[in-house]
Amino acid sequence: MKRLILFALPFLSLQAMAQKPEDTEFYKPVPPKVTPGKTFSDAPSDAFILFDGKNLDQWVSVKDKSKPAAWTVADGAFTVKKGTGNIETKKSFLNYQLHLEWKIPANITGKGQARGNSGLFLASTGGGDDGYELQILDNYNNDTYVNGQAGSIYKQIIPLATVNKKPGEWQTYDVVWTAPTFNTDGSLKSPARVTVFFNGVLVQNNITLEGPTQYIGKASYKKPHGACPIKLQDHGDPSEPISFRNIWIREL
Template sequence: MAAIKNLAVALSFSILTITTAMAQKPEDTEFYKPVPPKVTAGKTFADAPSDALVLFDGKNLDQWVSVKDKTKPAAWTVANGAFTVKKGTGNIETKKSFLNYQLHLEWKIPANITGKGQGRGNSGLFLASTGGGDEGYELQILDNYNNDTYVNGQAGSIYKQFIPLATVNKKPGEWQTYDVAWTAPVFNTDGSLKSPARVTVFFNGVLVQNNIALDGPTQYIGKASYQKAHGACPIKLQDHGDPSEPISFRNIWIREL
């Protein structure tokens, strides 16, 4: 009897499913609004699309300021379509603050680089600068083509948090690329964390961070954590102060999401 009863229930469910499907029309699951905005892609993957804000066009650092004194322009050196860290001048950051975005940035370790470990072509891309100095969420920049260091401190890592999924460094003297999708953390009205920051990173076209949830802003000593709430933040580049030759940057653009 139980088997017959179960069969009857199954048949009833099948008939209901078929009847519901027959009552539906293809257009019931077709949507026409909202219409996505039209964006013209760049000629190449590295070129800025039509809706991007160009943060460096090869000519000047008008979109950047000194972190030491935000009333002053960034003091790094601009030449030959790129700009280079000017040692001792400190970090620089964007004039504008951002929440969620897509970012493209190209960087180059000098061919005559010296040093080893963390002292070899060290800089950092702070995806959200939460304060002066080195405060924020750091995507590491370093020469790891033939240079060993701790794996959560190599190029492509979220510094001191997440190691890259692959090591894809090019030789010193060659341009390298970061393509980043950043989702800012969200905080409750009492300052507690509602949802963490998330990031996806392509390093030279290879996925190295896959929509990971960050533990908090970068900490050089100790575990990262969300100690204070914040909103939109600038993007920052680091003057690490190494004695080795400084790093260069070019072709930086951003799309707010």
Template sequence: MKTRLLFTALLASGLGAAHAQQTAKPEDTEVYEPVPTVVMPGRAPGDAPSDALVLFDGKNLDQWVLTSDHKAPASWTVAGGIMTVKKDVGNIETKRSFGSYQLHLEWRIPANISGTGQARGNSGVFLASTGSGDLGYELQIVDAYQNKTYVNGMAGSLYKQAIPLANPARKPGEWQTYDVVWTAPVFGAGGALVSPAYATVFFNGVLVQNHTALTGPTQYIGKASYQAAHGPLPIKLQAHGDKSEPLSYRNIWIRELPAAR
């Protein structure tokens, strides 16, 4: 008797669900608002879309300042549509601060590069600069083409935190690209961490960091951790102190994204 009652209940439930599906309409799950903003893509891959802020277009460094002195203009070399690191000048960073964003950046290790390991075209993109010097969240730049070094410090790594998923590096002398989606960390009352920073990185079109959580700003020695709350921050390019030939950058643009929810 109990088995018959259970079967009857299950049958009724199934018939009810089938009836609900028959009475539902496709329009019930169609959403029309909010309408996404129209963005015109670049003419060619790597070109800035219509809503991007161009940080370097090959003409000048008007969007940049010295990290050591925000009142001083960035004085790296600009020639032939390219900016080249001047190590005696030091790091440069954007005048503006950013929260979450999409970033496109192209870089090149000199064809005549010398040295080995980390002393071979070393630089870095600090996705958020937390102060002077080498403070912030660093996406490493260094020659990774047949150049052995520690894997959490090779190109495509989130320095000392996350090994890249692949090594798609081109030879020195060839242009390389980073396309980054940066999700800024979120802090709550009293500076408590609510959500860590995340980075997704495509290196020469290959995914090397897949929504990777960072454990804090980069630390050269010791483990990274979130020590202080912060809001939007500049993006910084590193003038590394090694003795190898300086690398170059071109075609840098950014799209600001809504804050993480």
């Protein structure tokens, strides 16, 4: 047995010597060139602008998708107009990188879930509040259930940290969304996954979702879907409504 080992060693050395660095170097396909924004929040050159500070031309009312979004645009931002319902993008998306900025008003009132409540639905699978919700809420000094605070995947996954700024200050979500896939018979092939940075802090780390948001009961994948719009929620709270600005997306 010892002789076999001694004879094998020179053979292995010759194999290693025959390999070259070039054997594991690749030159194609060449990644597309993308010019980054001047700051982390600025849209890169390949981004699709969902809100440019001027109008809601890329959004429609969820109540009636033939009608434009009825929220209020002013001073480079738009604000929830209570009672008008949710709004969603005209365009549908599959996998993407999304940047969105939101602000709770400085004079916010209420407590718990009734304190600046809204939601970013990463894929709107139907009317109303159907879809996968990333919660928006004032948690700077406001306690609630942890899978319902800002940065949580609502009623599913708590955030890794609480990083809310004070009401009246702009906050950011940077999201990487991987849509679920389904087999031809409608059964789940691969679940949705999401990574979320909240004010630059990682709060969801490529987590797997159990299904679309379910207010009562456990989430599950009940029906297959493909590309979906992105939706923002009019929660209907009596407290002052929240505002949004600088929304862009990169399809992946």
